[in-house]
Amino acid sequence: MRRLALNFLLILVLFVGIIRAADPECSYCNKTIEGNYLSVDGKSYHEDCYRDHVQPRCAHCGKVIDGKYALLNDEMYHPECYTNHILPRCAICDQPLQGKYYTDYWGNSFHESHSSELSECHTCGRLICDELTGGGYELSDGRYLCGICNETAVTGDFLLESSLSYVLRLLEANGIDNLPDDIPITLVDQQKLRQLSVSYSDAMHGFTDHNTQTRNGHIVSKESHIYILSHLPLTMFRAVLAHELLHVYLFERNLDLRSDIREGFCNLGSEMVYQDTPSEYAEFRLLNMTKSQDPDYGYGYRKMSGLLDQRGWRYLLETLDEIN
């Protein structure tokens, strides 16, 4: 979340003096002034000339300003006009945003205080409330899901099969083929994921369990089981599935890579899905990976992504075990 501070309002009091002197010239109409005149910033004016032509007016209500004012882009405003009509409003409580405020990735600006009162959606980062997300709810494992992400959340078996065939096709198009198409996929909560993985990290949204059957020292079968966090929006679910399928790819080829290269490589699957289904949400998730400080999911990913950009999939797949 970006933290924004509004430019401090420039407050200036005009000095208006009424002085008696001999025949000065009006700085507005250039005629001689007889009698009272106004002196403002070292210039003299007929009272009428000053009021009708020189005195600043509020860019909102058009009425004259003769005291404090706020200045924005060279326009002057009455302080009340500025506060009530010019200042941006909070997307949550609709009150003017004075002082420091936050703007989230989605362009919602709101008072700092709301971020401590409301819960953040675990997949999009929006603050969960009626105004921003149409509500939302807490999952049994403590994650929060907003109303927007909930619309496509994968919660049952319904989308698993179509997602698997979509991702397999996408990977295949980039030369990642011969993956088994009958890999079991199970949706789990965060606690279960933590139990499954010895190297659990918050950047993890799935886990793949590998199993090798041997007989007399020979491999007779290799099996994988994919576990993915439940309630992920469909786009993210597919991105996580692609990540896990790349683990299957490595397992099938007996490629035992260092963790940053392994997770970085598998995140290229997520990247592929996000690039294949462009949306604001996909961009947000990609940005998350691009900015992640995690040594494997962040740094490892950027290393592998850079390599992919330079050399392409074919080179990458052929030289995976030589990368360090």
Ligand SMILES: [Zn+2]
């Ligand atoms: Zn004049």
Ligand SMILES: [Zn+2]
């Ligand atoms: Zn005004």
Ligand SMILES: [Zn+2]
């Ligand atoms: Zn507010």
Ligand SMILES: [Zn+2]
């Ligand atoms: Zn959300």
Ligand SMILES: [Zn+2]
């Ligand atoms: Zn992984």
